[in-house]
Amino acid sequence: MYEFEFTRPASVAEAVAALNAEEAQALGGGQTLIPTLKQRLAMPTTLVSLSGVAEMQGIGLQDDGQLVIGGATTHAEVASGAVGTYPALAALAGQIGDPAVRNRGTLGGSLANNDPAACYPAAALGSGATIVTNTREIPADEYFQGMFTTALEEGEIVVSVKFPVPEAANYQKFVQPASRFAMVGVFAARFADGVRVAVTGASEEGVFRWTDAEAALASSFTPDAISALSVDPDGMIGDIHGTKAYRAHLVNVMTRRAVAAAV
Template sequence: MYNFDFVKPGSVADAVAALAGEEAQPLSGGQTLIPSMKARLNAPGSLVSLTGIPELVGVCREGDTLVIGAATTHAQVARDAAGDFPGLAALAGQIGDPAVRNKGTIGGSLANNDPSACYPAAALGTGATIVTDRREIAADDYFQGMFTTALEEGEIITSVRLPIPQASAYAKFVQPASRFALTAAFVARYASGVRVAITGASENGVFRWAEAEAALSSDFSANALDGLAHSAHEMIADLHGTAAYRAHLVGVMTRRAVAAAGS
């Protein structure tokens, strides 16, 4: 490690002011940032902690929407969302291990936008709104590729607003060493139709599977996906699986999610 300043603001306004400093970087759960600093892949001059800001923590229901503070841990989401949004709670409960779930945050995960992370699938699969200190961003506009988002320099996620579906489920094929998704599908059914978001598979990060959405909006059953197959084009290929293997898993995990949501 190396020397850096550590700032722990008490409000979003204080955090924004601190991030205006030279080489300042926000710190939420630190599950990606701290390891990258240890490996000297990242060297901020100061870390601005967001975890001590009360307004960024908590899970509450507002009408048909679940609102989650950006600094809320995975463990708290798994616990506090269970009554209103069991599909999301189950997703949060599958992230990493107990240590990761008690430190990592939903805002940190969405800001990092790892191509194999779980929360991006939930956000995109529900048509969530990412709320920052400056504006509101629709999930369809927020995710812009691997590790790339619509966030601007110094912009802080303050909360996530997720429309609560009639039924939902997350099916995850776990990469056993990292606990990230080798491929996973989040399925959410609404009165207006079905959304399907895939994570872990594409070189472009999380994405919606439009063909599956159309089929499931007409018939919300695993059988509706018979004959559908996702292309292997631009799928991730590495030592854990080929592009064709991940493309196959897209269909498998979507069917499992639909079956779980309908049970």
């Protein structure tokens, strides 16, 4: 790692101020950022830890029925804390990384990084969540802008995320055998007014909505409804773990499984 200053502000305001410094970078749980720093692939002068910001912690249900989760809430806390309110989201959080990673990694960190194979982007997009930052609220549909790219401005922090809770939802993750990130992960959610299907891991553009499947599932929320559908292998990721065609195939399989398992 290159040397950097470390600060641990206690409030969002202090964190935002600290991030104004040149080449300052926010540190969530560090489960991606610290290995990245170890490879010397980033060179921040200041690392601003968000773990001490109390207002970014915790899980709560809003009056409008949306589940609000602080950006600094760990995967482990979501996995145990959202079981009663949004079980599909809790189950997804419980599949991220491994137990030790889940004790450090955070929702905000994952969404800010937007790894194309991360799980949380599928939940946020598949739920139609709203990403609440220190300056604004960003709908998930506008937030994810391609691999490792989001709508966040320099110095902008994911303070919390508001998840509408669907009637039924499920996340199916098919892991890449080495990293255990999603080779294909599909989050399918049925709401009173429609269906959302978000796919992570598969596309060169990062997480995306499979709108053809959403339309078909809106009329019949059954695996059979999408049996004949497929995503275009062009634009899927092809690498040593699987071809584009394989990932395209898995998108269909995992979507059907998610629909079948959604409760």
